[in-house]
Amino acid sequence: MNITQDSMKVVEIMSRLSIDRASRALSKILRTGAMILLSRVYIADLSETTEKMNDDLREMTGVMVGFKGSVGCKLLFMLPVNGSFILTDLFLRQPAGTTKEYNEFTESVIQELGNILASHISNALVSDFDATLVPEPPHVHNDYAGVMFSNLVMEQGMMDDKLLLMETKFNICKNELECYLFLVPETTSFVKLLDNMGVKT
């Protein structure tokens, strides 16, 4: 996979804009400050990056959303299982501490949050960069962080040993919630989008 430094900068700007929209949408829906910050956009080696993630044995709740259209892409939003209880209470406007165990409400909330994040990220790319992205139904899963990450990169990893990865940090006001949002675009279609925009890859 060859992407020039200039192209990477464009990708970074695109990611920042789309993630900013998702962040604002999330703040609105949770009625509290939710800030998603793009930590880095980079080309990662499949084995090296999964090796690092395979050291992460935390039990997480994650939602994965696939996108179809002119730019194929995959999104994974994950957080520690007990963090999903806090999000459930915020989302359902319940007093903090109401949700004490993972149940169908928690699953629905995480699924809905995945939907919201995916829709806003795709809206930004569609309106600002003339791409077509249609989110597929989100799938919620509880597992080790490393396993979820491996599943996210698996399809792209079948085609290439290198991955284009967008990694974010996530803060929810007044709650020490460690959330992760990863975006893995299908490299070939993403390069095509950059070409269409006149960015030399």
Add this chain to the structure above:
Amino acid sequence: MNNTQCMITVGVGDLKITQAPNALKTLLGSCIGIILYDPFNKIGGLLHIMLPKKNGSDAKITKYANTGLPYFIHRMVTSAGATRGALCAKIFGGAKMFETNGLLNIGESNEIEVRQILKEEGIRIVSSKTGGTKGYNIVFDTDTGEVTCRIFGEAIEIY
């Protein structure tokens, strides 16, 4: 894990070979983790394959069972000094994960291919734990040959 032991993590599509007292570990979803072990020389390796067959032009042969497994056996014998006839295998993983992957039971296809190749190579599978819908956390101790396996949400088991 004792004081002298080094824990080596294996990534997706990767192969690592070591000897006692070191340990190898990985996390598995639909991928299969294949352990080859020579109990006499206490040499062991872990191959983390993603797919049953290589059909693209990408360089990494250890992502696929049909190219990675013969290479693994070759490396165990020629580079690591294991005895071919002493090799035994343990296999883990092959779960059916997120449905959004569009990869219809890739875990099962991986397992079938791995079992077939090991049979052709004349290497006995001494233990295995495959299938399900959750991830596997495995740690292979090259000193004892034991594999500690914990499926997400379940108790630890030794194989």
